[in-house]
Amino acid sequence: MINFNVPPYIGKEIDFIKEAIQNHKISGDGEFTKKCTKILEQITKANKILLTTSCTHALEMAAILADINEGDEVIMPSFTFVSTADAFVLRGAKIVFVDIRPDTMNIDENIIEKAITKRTKAIVPVHYAGVGCEMDKINDIAIKNNLLVIEDAAQGLMAYYKDKPLGAIGDFGCYSFHETKNYSMGEGGAITIKNKDMAELAEIIREKGTNRSKFFRGEIDKYTWVNYGSSYLPSELNAAYLYAQIQNPEIINNDRLNSWNYYFEKLSELKEDKKIELPTIPEYCRHNAHMFYIKTKNLEERTELINYLKKHEIYAVFHYIPLHSAPAGRKFGRFFAQDIYTTQESERLLRLPMYYGLKREDQNKIIKSIKNFYCKKT
Ligand SMILES: *Cc1c(COP(=O)(O)O)cnc(C)c1O
Numbered sequence: 001m002i003n004f005n006v007p008p009y010i011g012k013e014i015d016f017i018k019e020a021i022q023n024h025k026i027s028g029d030g031e032f033t034k035k036c037t038k039i040l041e042q043i044t045k046a047n048k049i050l051l052t053t054s055c056t057h058a059l060e061m062a063a064i065l066a067d068i069n070e071g072d073e074v075i076m077p078s079f080t081f082v083s084t085a086d087a088f089v090l091r092g093a094k095i096v097f098v099d100i101r102p103d104t105m106n107i108d109e110n111i112i113e114k115a116i117t118k119r120t121k122a123i124v125p126v127h128y129a130g131v132g133c134e135m136d137k138i139n140d141i142a143i144k145n146n147l148l149v150i151e152d153a154a155q156g157l158m159a160y161y162k163d164k165p166l167g168a169i170g171d172f173g174c175y176s177f178h179e180t181k182n183y184s185m186g187e188g189g190a191i192t193i194k195n196k197d198m199a200e201l202a203e204i205i206r207e208k209g210t211n212r213s214k215f216f217r218g219e220i221d222k223y224t225w226v227n228y229g230s231s232y233l234p235s236e237l238n239a240a241y242l243y244a245q246i247q248n249p250e251i252i253n254n255d256r257l258n259s260w261n262y263y264f265e266k267l268s269e270l271k272e273d274k275k276i277e278l279p280t281i282p283e284y285c286r287h288n289a290h291m292f293y294i295k296t297k298n299l300e301e302r303t304e305l306i307n308y309l310k311k312h313e314i315y316a317v318f319h320y321i322p323l324h325s326a327p328a329g330r331k332f333g334r335f336f337a338q339d340i341y342t343t344q345e346s347e348r349l350l351r352l353p354m355y356y357g358l359k360r361e362d363q364n365k366i367i368k369s370i371k372n373f374y375c376k377k378t
Helices: 015-020 031-044 055-065 081-089 109-115 135-145 197-205 214-215 236-246 252-270 297-312 327-332 341-345 360-377
Strands: 048-052 073-077 094-098 120-123 148-152 170-178 187-193 293-295 331-334 349-351
Touching: 015 031, 015 236, 031 048, 031 236, 048 055, 048 197, 055 109, 055 170, 055 187, 055 197, 073 081, 081 094, 081 327, 094 109, 094 327, 120 135, 120 360, 135 148, 135 187, 197 214, 214 297, 236 331, 252 360, 297 349, 327 331
Parallel strands: 073 094, 073 120, 094 331, 120 148, 148 170
Antiparallel strands: 048 187, 170 187, 293 349
């Protein structure tokens, strides 16, 4: 059986977790959190970055920092994970979904401006599959209309848009270290904050509304409750796991890119025969091989292919059911203008097994099965 995903494991995780236990420091903001933060600072060059308990929580922090309130509107694609919207719905915002581009499956930057109203507060681009959205255009629109940009870079660590690290281009950026992402700590994430004046408030919100971070740095001699907040800091055990993986982030990145390029090369034949479509990477984007997907002719063909692969013990999956068509999406949001690509393209998309350590022989089996499926069809 070939799994769809295997959580990343480099080998040193267990030693680092042991070290955290032996140091008698397993709650948050210890040595491993510091080490992870330092590496993430180097990768993202963000003014401020904080480890969080998930990307969902990083998005919640961003929504609080962006001062999203009842009745505000937030623009985002409908083709995304529920958390992108949840974080803003929790603050009482209305979600305005706009269509995606069929080539990258990212938000169509040319529709955003038309969807802006007097109540719009923020734009939330999602870098699907670690391929950058059109950030130059999105930032321009935001500046012109006095809006904030919150990047859902859950899938975007170690990927770049015009040499700028995804997740550190807008006002806030949110990463995920869930077990399905390139780098993991089981459950976890991080938030970047561009505005240096907001860094302290971010620390406070993450630490139950207290200035405990300042206290730990010795900047004050007593910590106290100074604002509202929650508990968004991950345990040292989780940070220790992550540290093993980002200590040398190229190990995972190169392995994934190798697998991605192999899929792309070997499946190009089917693309040329117009059987399937393959992902598009704009020339100025450097992706991180978070995902390898193909597009079938339609929903029916996708279902047939999934079943065919399953029969050959290969697990391929699809996502997302467009948020605007889900019960909560209808309740908390609206689709601006026409859904030309969101539903149609999401119904054709199929993700192939992709993880650190994916074996070449397994890839060959997957590629052969897909080719056999299309051979039989004609
Ligand atoms: C994985 C993911 C999330 C949620 O990440 P968690 O760390 O599980 O909260 C949010 N947005 C996108 C686009 C994702 O892929």
